Amino acid sequence: MNNHDRFVTDTAADIAAIARTEGWLVPPAPIGRIALRPWQQAVFWGLRIYIGIMLVIMGLGFFHVAGG
């Protein structure tokens, strides 16, 4: 452990105790994979198209102003 100066009052027992009481020794619950529903996929693809179009427009706006 590196930061001895900061943690001089922390004993191994203190650390072990808080690790147990706050559940740090137990790994977080696994996250199962779920598939996006068709309507969700449609919305995300729609947003992707929206991003693409907006980026082109932002580029046009930028170069229009930057070009005077």
Next chain:
Amino acid sequence: MSAETDILAPAEADRITYTEELEARLHDRLRIQRLRSAPRGLANRLALGLALIGPGLLVMLGDNDAGGVITYAQTGATYGFSLFIPLMIPLGFIAYLVQEMTIRLGAVTRRGHAEMIWKRYGAFWGAFSLIDLVVANILTLMTEFIGIRVASAIFHIPYLVTIPLAFAFIVGILVFLKYYTWERISLFVAAFNLVFVPLALFSHPDWGAIGRTFTGSGWALPGGLFSAGFLILVSANIGTTIAPWQLFFQQSCVVDKGLLPRDIAASRRDLMLGVIGMVAVAISIIVISGQYLHDLPNAASLGDHSVLAGIGSRLGHGAMVIFALGLLEAGMIASIVITASTAWAIGEALDVPRSVNISPRRSLYFYAPAILGTAIAAGVLMLPHVPVGFLNLTVQVIATVFMPAAMLFLLMLLNDRELLGEHVNSPIRNVLSVGVMVMLIVCNGLYGIATVFPHAL
């Protein structure tokens, strides 16, 4: 030494081994636990409050970045004391609404935002959101280095010196410090964001005119409601308030700080404090520029140089130096938090050890991509002739373009009862969040139409 040590025998405690990042986090948690169990005096309560602040303040003050400072200045210069002053308050509520969700998601799942998307919806959709984030982050970092570059000129220091120094500082504190020290230093830097507030207070603005903006005075728009100039400023101001990096940053920051469901209330207070700071700074800058830069030509395209020169000529050299200090700080704090957000997000996506508590030799893949992204932005700004001014507005608006997709992932996760249990979103939060997404799309859509078909609206 304390009650908790009674739970385990010393020999048993010694046998437990921890990863580097977990051990540092446990020390941080122990500090908070001791403050919680200490007598409830004013000093202890203050110390506990200070120990629990961090992610919320950093995300909201980091949100007032160099690009944001210039956007607010352009807004004030273009419209003076207008509806943009009262508008900052609902924008603050929107920021709170959005960011609060990341607190619950991080504290309950103990996982970062990119990890949640990656693991819940798969690599394809994870990459989908990660690419948006990294692109937006690099662009935003460029605006931060613009601010640093311009501010350094005021202090007569060549940008070829300040930009590498800033880069070394941003990367150095991320790579070599533990989370707690990194957070405290970042908070110290963030505090300088507030210099704009006294600057506004002492600049003798027309308080009567400012007050009247809250009753509808000055809301008339010279170019009309649907002018491209107005719509881009609306989108840019929203973009300075909520941006994809903020979602990724705050959730991962909550996780790396080790905050748990019992800390959600304190984290909300931390966030609210940050929102108040963000709104106060934003209004201060609009007030300063509305009072003193309103009659400048091409106000909507003012670059950092023009803003500082305008402040200097109207308010004096001292005010210009303070504004430059604020601009420098805004660029620094935003670069610090955006670099961290990239590191956490890519670390989570690659499923490598990911924590500011990790030494660089243990997790090169956590630090390297973020350092590279920040180096690209810094490198571009070391080129001699970089077009600024409108670039700031463009980058702010690009952030809002990416935001609806990022928010949709957030909303889906926040409605996942299997992940969040009782902490899922309430229906009203969902309605408000969808409303924000629709507002973003409509604002940007109108701007797009006004740009492509200038006479259509």
